Amino acid sequence: MAQIExxxxxxxxxxxxxxQRLGGRMVPFAGYAxxxxxxxxxxxEHLWTRAHAGLFDVxxxxxxxxxxxFEVAEAFERLVPxxxxxxxxxxxxxxxxxxxxGGIIDDLMVTRAAAHNGLERLFLVVNASxxxxxxxHIATALDGIVRLTPIEDRALxxxxxxxxxAVLAPYINDIDMLSFMTALDARFxxxxxxxxxxxxxxxxxxxEDGFELSVPAAIATAFAESLLRDARVKPAGLGARDxxxxxxxxxxxxxxxDETTSPVEAGLVWSIGKRRRERGGFPGFAxxxxxxxxxxxRRLVGLKLDGRAPARHGAAxxxxxxxxxGEVTSGGFSPSLGLPIALAYVAFAxxxxxxxxxxIVRDKPLAAEVVRLPFVPHRYVRR
Amino acid sequence: MSIVKYTKEHEWVRVEGDIATVxxxxxxxxxxxxxxxxxxxxxGKGLNQNGEAAVVESVKAASDVYAPLSGEVVEVNSAxxxxxxxxxxxPEGKGxxxxxKLSAAAELDDLMDSEGYKAxxxxxx
Numbered sequence: 001m002a003q004i005e006x007x008x009x010x011x012x013x014x015x016x017x018x019x020q021r022l023g024g025r026m027v028p029f030a031g032y033a034x035x036x037x038x039x040x041x042x043x044x045e046h047l048w049t050r051a052h053a054g055l056f057d058v059x060x061x062x063x064x065x066x067x068x069x070f071e072v073a074e075a076f077e078r079l080v081p082x083x084x085x086x087x088x089x090x091x092x093x094x095x096x097x098x099x100x101x102g103g104i105i106d107d108l109m110v111t112r113a114a115a116h117n118g119l120e121r122l123f124l125v126v127n128a129s130x131x132x133x134x135x136x137h138i139a140t141a142l143d144g145i146v147r148l149t150p151i152e153d154r155a156l157x158x159x160x161x162x163x164x165x166a167v168l169a170p171y172i173n174d175i176d177m178l179s180f181m182t183a184l185d186a187r188f189x190x191x192x193x194x195x196x197x198x199x200x201x202x203x204x205x206x207x208e209d210g211f212e213l214s215v216p217a218a219i220a221t222a223f224a225e226s227l228l229r230d231a232r233v234k235p236a237g238l239g240a241r242d243x244x245x246x247x248x249x250x251x252x253x254x255x256x257x258d259e260t261t262s263p264v265e266a267g268l269v270w271s272i273g274k275r276r277r278e279r280g281g282f283p284g285f286a287x288x289x290x291x292x293x294x295x296x297x298r299r300l301v302g303l304k305l306d307g308r309a310p311a312r313h314g315a316a317x318x319x320x321x322x323x324x325x326g327e328v329t330s331g332g333f334s335p336s337l338g339l340p341i342a343l344a345y346v347a348f349a350x351x352x353x354x355x356x357x358x359x360i361v362r363d364k365p366l367a368a369e370v371v372r373l374p375f376v377p378h379r380y381v382r383r
Numbered sequence: 384m385s386i387v388k389y390t391k392e393h394e395w396v397r398v399e400g401d402i403a404t405v406x407x408x409x410x411x412x413x414x415x416x417x418x419x420x421x422x423x424x425x426x427g428k429g430l431n432q433n434g435e436a437a438v439v440e441s442v443k444a445a446s447d448v449y450a451p452l453s454g455e456v457v458e459v460n461s462a463x464x465x466x467x468x469x470x471x472x473x474p475e476g477k478g479x480x481x482x483x484k485l486s487a488a489a490e491l492d493d494l495m496d497s498e499g500y501k502a503x504x505x506x507x508x
Contacts, residue, residue, distance in 0.1 A: 043417045
């Protein structure tokens with residue numbers, strides 16, 4: 001077996017001590033020490049989240065306010081292809097920051113928050129590995145028009161799974177009013193009289209119903225412990241988060257999408273509003289419009305493999321007669337389906353569901369089939 | 384009379400006569416997490432000490448397993464194909480990988496005994 005490298009100096013989230021108490025195996029991720037799993041293991045955490053509720057620490061992700069006296073959403077639309085201007089207060093949009101070439105700087109969640117002190121506000125959640133890049137990009141591009149304020153004093157927790165809403169109901173009023181991709185400002189009252197404000201979003205990255213909760217760092221541990229007192233909640237680590245998002249057919253920045261891939265190639269056209277597709281006004285519109293009209297040269301697809309051997313990031317994808325047509329970007333074993341699954345970019349002609357392909361794993365060809373995404377049906381709650 | 388020795392790559396080897404049974408240690412399976420697939424060598428293959436012998440895939444990643452000793456593969460644990468979790472449940476028992484007919488028994492002297500391995504693992508932390 002290969003040696004396990006000792007870790008360098010890493011940042012800690014507000015929940016670090018709790019992870020250690022819970023027996024989390026801490027690993028480096030985007031410069032932070034985070035639990036890849038707890039003693040029960042990735043498969044158990046994954047299946048528990050699908051059946052009950054899993055609690056994830058996602059405090060490493062970047063949270064920020066974007067504010068302006070007026071037209072903050074219109075200003076932000078200069079940087080993203082998503083329809084932000086039409087977002088009602090309390091509604092969330094998934095979108096991407098695009099490059100002038102139509103690549104993806106990052107993918108992110110944008111929430112229109114209530115105006116505050118005479119300023120219109122958007123609440124952003126971006127990837128940990130990209131937050132420094134994103135914040136400089138946004139602040140520079142929109143200098144003098146909007147103000148970007150990174151939020152350093154709040155943790156971010158994700159409670160995901162079919163029992164998440166019932167778990168949160170005693171602590172947060174009106175939780176059941178929320179529909180998928182909406183948010184509200186709420187008060188949280190936990191055990192031991194712990195109180196605080198919480199921004200609750202009915203969203204997540206597992207394919208299940210669930211919530212992301214932005215809470216003050218000072219009470220984050222008490223808040224998490226309150227939730228963990230409920231028998232329906234178990235802690236879940238980064239390993240399960242990755243296998244859940246893969247089953248849900250969701251892209252991971254740095255693996256499935258990056259500055260060389262466009263939203264069209266990545267199958268993210270659904271996140272680009274009709275008005276934006278027609279009128280543009282965001283970086284990379286030329287390429288994106290061209291790919292929408294003429295089809296992209298390659299497309300991200302889901303693959304199911306025969307047998308049990310997983311294909312990993314970087315594995316070559318070929319036609320059955322041995323012509324190389326693409327590459328796996330994310331691959332692993334699906335705990336819910338009990339078989340190996342992968343995401344891969346393939347030449348557009350081979351992107352149809354049902355297409356038989358071959359993945360090369362350790363110099364051996366493994367049979368695979370293009371399937372519709374997601375691998376496991378989404379179970380979002382829409383009211 | 385069997386001898387059990389360990390490698391720095393966290394394999395164990397149990398030698399009985401000229402046959403050595405090989406697997407990965409309790410520490411190794413803990414580090415790997417849930418095992419979902421194992422690629423075993425073919426019977427008849429000759430392995431060199433420290434050469435690649437098998438691959439073990441966890442949910443997260445693939446890891447190579449090396450031959451602790453040189454020899455010819457005489458048997459593999461085919462139960463692992465349908466039940467790779469045996470490696471997590473019983474790594475130093477039912478989760479064995481393969482058996483070798485040894486070609487250079489003196490190589491055993493290169494390996495650690497259980498005391499030495501225990502100390503080696505503690506050093507890793």
